[in-house]
Amino acid sequence: GPSDLFARARALPEAARVLRLETDSGFAGGQWFALMLLAMFSVVFLPRQFQMLVVENVDERHLKRAVWVFPLYMLAINLFVLPIALAGLLHFGPGRVNAETFILSLPLAQGTPVLALVAFVGGLSAATGMVIVEAIAISTMVCNDLVMPWLLRTRRFGAAAQRDLSRVLRPIRRGVIVALLMLGYLYFRLAGEAYALVSIGLISFAAVAQFAPALLAGMYWKGGTRAGAIAGLTAGFAFWTYTLLLPSIAKSGWLADSFLHHGPLGIGLLKPEQWLGLTGLDGLTHSLFWSLLANVGMLVGVSLWRAPSARETSQALLFVDVFERTATAGHDPVFWRGRAKVGDLLATVGRFLGRDAAQRLFADYASRTGAAGIDKIRPDAQLVQFAETQLAGAIGSVSARAVVASVVEEETLAIDDVMRIVDEASQLRAYSHALEEKSLSLERASAELRAANEQLKSLDRLKDDFMSSVTHELRTPLTSIRALAELMLDDAQMPSEQRQEFLAIVVTETERLTRLVNQVLDMAKIESGHAEWHNSDIDLRELLTQTVQTTREMFRERGTEIVLQMPPSVPLLRADHDRLTQVMLNLLGNAAKFVPHVGGRVEVRLAVDDQGATVEVQDNGAGVAPELQPAVFERFRQGVDERSRTQGTGLGLPISRRIVEHFGGRMWLRQEPGQGACFGFTLPWRGAS
Structure with missing residues (x-):
C-alpha cells in the first residue's frame, strides 16, 4: 500500500533526498520557490489557460466556481504522480529508465499490458488535447494581435474595402498552426535530446512568466504606461533568451561549450548561467531571477520616468477600478x-x-x-x-x-x-496632463491673440491720429507759405517793408515745419535705439536759467508770468545737454499753450536730494481731463479733446519721457483740482568727470 511504498522510499537514498528540501538534493528552497512561482503564473498566463479562462469565458460567474474546482482538479490528477515516481525508482533503480515513461513501464514490467495501453491512450488523448488547445490559442493570438491589425491597415482589407474577411481568417489561423507545430518540432530536434520533457516545459513557463509583471501592473497599478510595459517585456525576454534558451541549445551541441563555461569572448561575468558572478542557483532559478528583475525594473522605471498619456490614464481607471x-x-x-x-x-x-x-x-x-x-x-x-x-x-x-x-x-x-x-478622492489626478497642457496653450495663444488684436486696433487709431495731426500741421504752414509767396510773385511793386514782413512769416513757418519733421525723426531714432547721445557734466541751474530766458519772450507776449525757483547750488549731472534742453523746452511750450490769456503763471522748480534732482513745471491752466491723463505720454496724444486741439503733433511729451528714461529717470503728471497741471521728472545722479 501507500504506507509501505513511502517507507521503502525513505530507505532509498535517491528517493529520500527528493522528499526533503535539501541543498545537496538538487531541489533546495530556491528552486522550490521558483517552481511554485512559475506554476502560479502558468495557471493564468499560459496561452491555453488564458484562452479557456479569459477569451472563451462568456460568463464571469464561471470564475467563482473555477476558483475552487480548478485547484481541486489539479490536486486530484497529481495525487498519483508521487507514488508512481517512487515506485519507478524502487523497481527500476535510479537512472535506468526515463522517469517520464514510468506510467507505461511499470504496468509492462508487472505483466499488465492492457493497463499500459489504457495509460498510453489516456496520455495520448491528454497530450493531443493540450496541443490542439495550445495551437488554437496561439494561432488566435497571432492572428488577432499581429496579422489582423496589419491587414486592416492595408487598402485591400481595410474598412473602406468592405470585403468579406470571414473566409480569410481560417486559412491564416491554419497557416499559423502549421508554422507553430513546425517550430515546436524544430526546437525538439535542437534541444529535445538534452532535456527532459518537463524541463522543456519549464523553459516555456519561464517565457510565459515575462507577461506577468505587465499584466498584474495593468490590473492593480494606475501609474503603469505602455512604454514601461514594452520596455519590461523586451528586457525580460532578452534575459530569458540569453540565460535559458541559448544554454538549452548549447547543451544540445549547437553552440560551443565555451559559451556556457567561459562566457562570450571569454568574459566570465557574462556566463549565461552565472550572470555577473551570481552562483549557487540552478539554471531555471537563475534565469527567472534576472529576467523578472529586469522586467519589473524597466516596467516601473520607464513608467515613473514618462508620465502616462490621457488614454493610458483613462484605461488605468477603468481596469484598476473595474469592479x-x-x-x-x-x-x-x-x-x-x-x-x-x-x-x-x-x-x-x-x-x-x-x-x-x-x-x-x-x-x-x-x-x-x-x-x-x-x-x-x-x-x-x-x-x-x-x-x-x-x-x-x-x-x-x-x-x-x-x-x-x-x-x-x-x-x-x-x-x-x-x-x-x-474617483471622488482623486479628481485632480485623473485629469489628463496632455489635455491640461493643450488647454493652457490654447488659453495663452488666445490671450496673446486678443492682446495683439487690441494692439493692432490701438496702433490703427494712433496711425489715424498721426496722419490727421501731421497732415494738419503740414498743411497750415505750407498754405501760409504758398499764399505769401503768390502775393509777392503777383505784386512786383509791393513795398519792401511789407515784403520783408511776408518773408519773415515764411521763415517762421519754415522753422515750424522743420521742428515737426525733427520731432518725428527724433522719436523714430530714440525708439529704434539709433539716437546719438553726447553726455557731459551739466549744471542744472544754468540749464534751467537758459531755457527760461529762451522762452521768456514767448510768455511775455502771452501775458504770462514765469517764475524760476532753485537752490543756491546743485551737484553736476552727467547727461546730454541738448536733450535735456529739449525736454525743458517741450514742457515750457506745453505750459505756454494751456495757461489762461489773462493772469497766466508758470513756475519752474528745482529740488535735489541724495538720490537725484527733481524738476517740475507747474501752470495755472485748466489742466488735463481725468479721462485723458493715462494717455498723455502716448504718441500723438495732446491731453485735450479734438474740439480744443492746439498746434502740435503730440510727440513732445513722449520724446521727453524717452529722454528722461534713457538717463534712468522717470516723468510724471500731477495735478490738483483748480491748480492746473504739473509735469515733472527726476534724474538720478551720475558720476561727473
Whole structure:
C-alpha cells in the first residue's frame, strides 16, 4: 500500500533526498520557490489557460466556481504522480529508465499490458488535447494581435474595402498552426535530446512568466504606461533568451561549450548561467531571477520616468477600478457616447464572422433585449459593446475596437462624464496632463491673440491720429507759405517793408515745419535705439536759467508770468545737454499753450536730494481731463479733446519721457483740482568727470 511504498522510499537514498528540501538534493528552497512561482503564473498566463479562462469565458460567474474546482482538479490528477515516481525508482533503480515513461513501464514490467495501453491512450488523448488547445490559442493570438491589425491597415482589407474577411481568417489561423507545430518540432530536434520533457516545459513557463509583471501592473497599478510595459517585456525576454534558451541549445551541441563555461569572448561575468558572478542557483532559478528583475525594473522605471498619456490614464481607471465601475456601467453608459447604425454594425460583424452568423447573433441579441426584430434594436452603447465582443473572439479586442470605431461616430465625453469616471478622492489626478497642457496653450495663444488684436486696433487709431495731426500741421504752414509767396510773385511793386514782413512769416513757418519733421525723426531714432547721445557734466541751474530766458519772450507776449525757483547750488549731472534742453523746452511750450490769456503763471522748480534732482513745471491752466491723463505720454496724444486741439503733433511729451528714461529717470503728471497741471521728472545722479 501507500504506507509501505513511502517507507521503502525513505530507505532509498535517491528517493529520500527528493522528499526533503535539501541543498545537496538538487531541489533546495530556491528552486522550490521558483517552481511554485512559475506554476502560479502558468495557471493564468499560459496561452491555453488564458484562452479557456479569459477569451472563451462568456460568463464571469464561471470564475467563482473555477476558483475552487480548478485547484481541486489539479490536486486530484497529481495525487498519483508521487507514488508512481517512487515506485519507478524502487523497481527500476535510479537512472535506468526515463522517469517520464514510468506510467507505461511499470504496468509492462508487472505483466499488465492492457493497463499500459489504457495509460498510453489516456496520455495520448491528454497530450493531443493540450496541443490542439495550445495551437488554437496561439494561432488566435497571432492572428488577432499581429496579422489582423496589419491587414486592416492595408487598402485591400481595410474598412473602406468592405470585403468579406470571414473566409480569410481560417486559412491564416491554419497557416499559423502549421508554422507553430513546425517550430515546436524544430526546437525538439535542437534541444529535445538534452532535456527532459518537463524541463522543456519549464523553459516555456519561464517565457510565459515575462507577461506577468505587465499584466498584474495593468490590473492593480494606475501609474503603469505602455512604454514601461514594452520596455519590461523586451528586457525580460532578452534575459530569458540569453540565460535559458541559448544554454538549452548549447547543451544540445549547437553552440560551443565555451559559451556556457567561459562566457562570450571569454568574459566570465557574462556566463549565461552565472550572470555577473551570481552562483549557487540552478539554471531555471537563475534565469527567472534576472529576467523578472529586469522586467519589473524597466516596467516601473520607464513608467515613473514618462508620465502616462490621457488614454493610458483613462484605461488605468477603468481596469484598476473595474469592479467599482461595473455596477453603474450597465445602467449609465458613461464610458461611451456616440451614434451608431444597426445596419453598419451588422455588416461589419458579417465581414469577419459571415453574414448568416451575424444575422443569428443580432437576432438573438434582439430577443434578449426585447426588440421586435433586428431593425428595431436600439443603437446604444450596449449594442456597440456587443458588436465588439463578437468581433474580439475572431480578430482580437484591439482590432475589434478599431473596426467598430470606423463605423461608429463617437462623441467626446463631457467634463461631467469624465468626472464621474474619476474617483471622488482623486479628481485632480485623473485629469489628463496632455489635455491640461493643450488647454493652457490654447488659453495663452488666445490671450496673446486678443492682446495683439487690441494692439493692432490701438496702433490703427494712433496711425489715424498721426496722419490727421501731421497732415494738419503740414498743411497750415505750407498754405501760409504758398499764399505769401503768390502775393509777392503777383505784386512786383509791393513795398519792401511789407515784403520783408511776408518773408519773415515764411521763415517762421519754415522753422515750424522743420521742428515737426525733427520731432518725428527724433522719436523714430530714440525708439529704434539709433539716437546719438553726447553726455557731459551739466549744471542744472544754468540749464534751467537758459531755457527760461529762451522762452521768456514767448510768455511775455502771452501775458504770462514765469517764475524760476532753485537752490543756491546743485551737484553736476552727467547727461546730454541738448536733450535735456529739449525736454525743458517741450514742457515750457506745453505750459505756454494751456495757461489762461489773462493772469497766466508758470513756475519752474528745482529740488535735489541724495538720490537725484527733481524738476517740475507747474501752470495755472485748466489742466488735463481725468479721462485723458493715462494717455498723455502716448504718441500723438495732446491731453485735450479734438474740439480744443492746439498746434502740435503730440510727440513732445513722449520724446521727453524717452529722454528722461534713457538717463534712468522717470516723468510724471500731477495735478490738483483748480491748480492746473504739473509735469515733472527726476534724474538720478551720475558720476561727473
